[in-house]
Amino acid sequence: MKTKDQKPKTKDIKIYCDITKCVGCRSCEIACAVEHSKSKDIFSAVREKPLPKKRVTTENIGAKIISLHCQHCEDAPCIKACMSGALSKDEKTGATLHDKEKCVGCWMCVMVCPFGAIVRDIENHIAVKCDLCPDRDEDYACVEACPTGALFTGTKEEFEKKIKGRKK
Amino acid sequence: MNYVIIGGSAAGVTAAETIRKQDKESSVTLISDEEFALYSRCLLTYFIAGTINEDKLYFKDKNFYKENDVKTYLGKKAVSIDRKKKSVSLEGGTKISYDKLLIATGATPKSVDIPGIEKKGVFTVRKIDDARAIINMLDSVKEIAVLGGGLIGLRDAYALRQRDKKVTVIVKSPQVLSQMVDMDAARVIASILEKNGIKIMTGVAAKEITGKGSVEGILLDNGERLACQLVVIGKGVKPNTEIASVAGLKVEDGIVVNEFLQTSDKDIFAAGDVAETYDIARESKRINALWPCAIEQGEVAALNMLGEKKTYDGSLSMNSVDFFGLASISMGITKPKEEKKYEIISRTGENSYKKFILKDNRIVGMVLVGDIRPAGVVSALIKNKIDVSSIKEKIVDDNFNYAKIMPVVKEFGDKFKQEEFRDTVLSFK
Numbered sequence: 001m002k003t004k005d006q007k008p009k010t011k012d013i014k015i016y017c018d019i020t021k022c023v024g025c026r027s028c029e030i031a032c033a034v035e036h037s038k039s040k041d042i043f044s045a046v047r048e049k050p051l052p053k054k055r056v057t058t059e060n061i062g063a064k065i066i067s068l069h070c071q072h073c074e075d076a077p078c079i080k081a082c083m084s085g086a087l088s089k090d091e092k093t094g095a096t097l098h099d100k101e102k103c104v105g106c107w108m109c110v111m112v113c114p115f116g117a118i119v120r121d122i123e124n125h126i127a128v129k130c131d132l133c134p135d136r137d138e139d140y141a142c143v144e145a146c147p148t149g150a151l152f153t154g155t156k157e158e159f160e161k162k163i164k165g166r167k168k
Numbered sequence: 169m170n171y172v173i174i175g176g177s178a179a180g181v182t183a184a185e186t187i188r189k190q191d192k193e194s195s196v197t198l199i200s201d202e203e204f205a206l207y208s209r210c211l212l213t214y215f216i217a218g219t220i221n222e223d224k225l226y227f228k229d230k231n232f233y234k235e236n237d238v239k240t241y242l243g244k245k246a247v248s249i250d251r252k253k254k255s256v257s258l259e260g261g262t263k264i265s266y267d268k269l270l271i272a273t274g275a276t277p278k279s280v281d282i283p284g285i286e287k288k289g290v291f292t293v294r295k296i297d298d299a300r301a302i303i304n305m306l307d308s309v310k311e312i313a314v315l316g317g318g319l320i321g322l323r324d325a326y327a328l329r330q331r332d333k334k335v336t337v338i339v340k341s342p343q344v345l346s347q348m349v350d351m352d353a354a355r356v357i358a359s360i361l362e363k364n365g366i367k368i369m370t371g372v373a374a375k376e377i378t379g380k381g382s383v384e385g386i387l388l389d390n391g392e393r394l395a396c397q398l399v400v401i402g403k404g405v406k407p408n409t410e411i412a413s414v415a416g417l418k419v420e421d422g423i424v425v426n427e428f429l430q431t432s433d434k435d436i437f438a439a440g441d442v443a444e445t446y447d448i449a450r451e452s453k454r455i456n457a458l459w460p461c462a463i464e465q466g467e468v469a470a471l472n473m474l475g476e477k478k479t480y481d482g483s484l485s486m487n488s489v490d491f492f493g494l495a496s497i498s499m500g501i502t503k504p505k506e507e508k509k510y511e512i513i514s515r516t517g518e519n520s521y522k523k524f525i526l527k528d529n530r531i532v533g534m535v536l537v538g539d540i541r542p543a544g545v546v547s548a549l550i551k552n553k554i555d556v557s558s559i560k561e562k563i564v565d566d567n568f569n570y571a572k573i574m575p576v577v578k579e580f581g582d583k584f585k586q587e588e589f590r591d592t593v594l595s596f597k
Contacts, residue, residue: 059571071588081460083210085227114548
């Protein structure tokens with residue numbers, strides 16, 4: 001597990017979930033919410049109002065579980081659907097960025113995100129999605145928090161190598 | 169190369185951006201009949217409601233044209249196209265020659281043919297000037313009538329209600345959103361509007377707008393009279409095809425285009441609300457005058473103008489609205505005419521409603537009211553035309569989400585057009 005690596009900033013790197021290792025403990029969800037809290041401390045974060053919002057979910061596939069978040073699609077449907085200009089592509093990092101100042105909560109992005117990875121923040125009436133932890137220099141909060149090593153930051157080749165190795 | 173674009177909204181601006189991204193040398197010219205540029209029409213009702221100010225209407229940076237080296241003619245209407253000389257004429261006589269031309273002239277609100285329609289205080293909401301004029305009048309207005317209970321009418325009514333006006337919506341059909349949802353869903357939506365002070369009158373039409381110079385009221389076809397100082401017509405749009413038909417291009421409902429968004433003239437393309445494209449759910453030609461479709465079409469048309477052979481996958485009708493916190497989404501075929509040919513899976517809750525329309529085990533449409541979480545995942549199943557027989561029972565479940573379709577993603581991997589789908593199932597055996 002990479003924990004202290006520099007936060008990846010290239011297009012080819014993304015967060016993968018090794019479904020065979022995810023146990024659905026929701027550590028990723030908690031770490032994500034804490035990372036997006038004002039205090040960035042779990043004990044204070046639970047008292048914040050409104051509560052900080054997580055941008056990753058664990059979902060069941062039959063008996064298996066996946067930790068799922070925005071895939072930062074290369075050709076992102078949400079950006080094309082966004083009629084307020086709130087969603088855009090960072091051409092350097094490939095990140096799909098959401099500007100909450102411009103968001104009006106029309107839910108066009110919710111309507112077209114194939115992964116269901118953009119959700120409504122009903123209290124603030126804006127969309128919420130994975131922002132790749134802009135306040136962190138080290139690895140992403142969800143990946144760092146994953147106790148089983150299911151979440152992985154790297155290139156597709158690296159991830160494929162990792163899951164091949166595991167089978168031997 | 170000389171690239172010329174008529175239209176400065178979603179399709180036109182996206183086309184200019186796409187061309188400039190790939191071609192730094194050629195000249196790109198954009199003509200728009202509006203001076204106020206780069207604003208999102210879909211935000212106008214938010215502007216009228218007072219939720220956002222004019223500065224937030226932009227969907228691109230204010231300096232977009234300069235930064236992308238796009239020559240503009242703003243506030244100038246393109247009046248004709250000379251296909252032989254390959255030039256566009258503007259009002260006032262200016263001629264602009266093109267090698268490749270994009271018509272993205274958009275649409276105009278439909279009006280109603282009743283006496284009094286010309287009175288002061290009757291509006292449609294399409295352009296920034298309409299919105300500004302309505303806002304300027306608000307202080308002197310207490311009661312407002314909105315004609316039309318479709319999406320446009322209801323959005324207008326919702327905006328004006330947020331200004332604390334007494335708003336009445338006049339709906340010809342027996343229900344609101346008659347083209348989008350059936351009676352059950354319409355009832356849920358109408359009830360939240362009424363709870364929040366919008367009066368909805370169904371099964372009636374305006375017969376006459378009364379008043380001396382300005383609007384003072386409406387006479388309905390049931391004989392009732394309604395006092396109001398402002399009338400908003402929210403009845404849908406019709407495509408601005410005139411320039412294309414005069415130029416002899418093939419026009420049916422909208423400008424007819426092929427899979428490369430090329431019109432009957434190989435050097436002229438069309439995109440956005442004016443173009444009649446292949447509809448994915450209906451498998452026939454249709455105008456889907458919607459923001460996301462205009463963006464996609466602007467991009468595809470531009471790539472083809474650049475000489476790439478880029479096929480347009482097709483458009484899909486889709487809408488998302490949120491009235492007083494009640495979110496609703498509709499997509500594809502929502503009210504099939506020949507019901508026998510379709511399978512309908514639906515579930516009605518107290519304040520929610522879900523309906524999926526299937527044909528030959530493919531989802532071709534959906535309506536979600538209240539809980540809209542599954543919309544995006546289902547949109548992928550519709551767009552990629554996926555056989556859902558193995559997961560059909562699950563789609564109305566409360567916890568239906570992406571994970572539930574992963575077995576299908578694994579099975580039909582190649583049918584999902586985006587690479588990211590395959591990334592999610594790499595370790596899924």
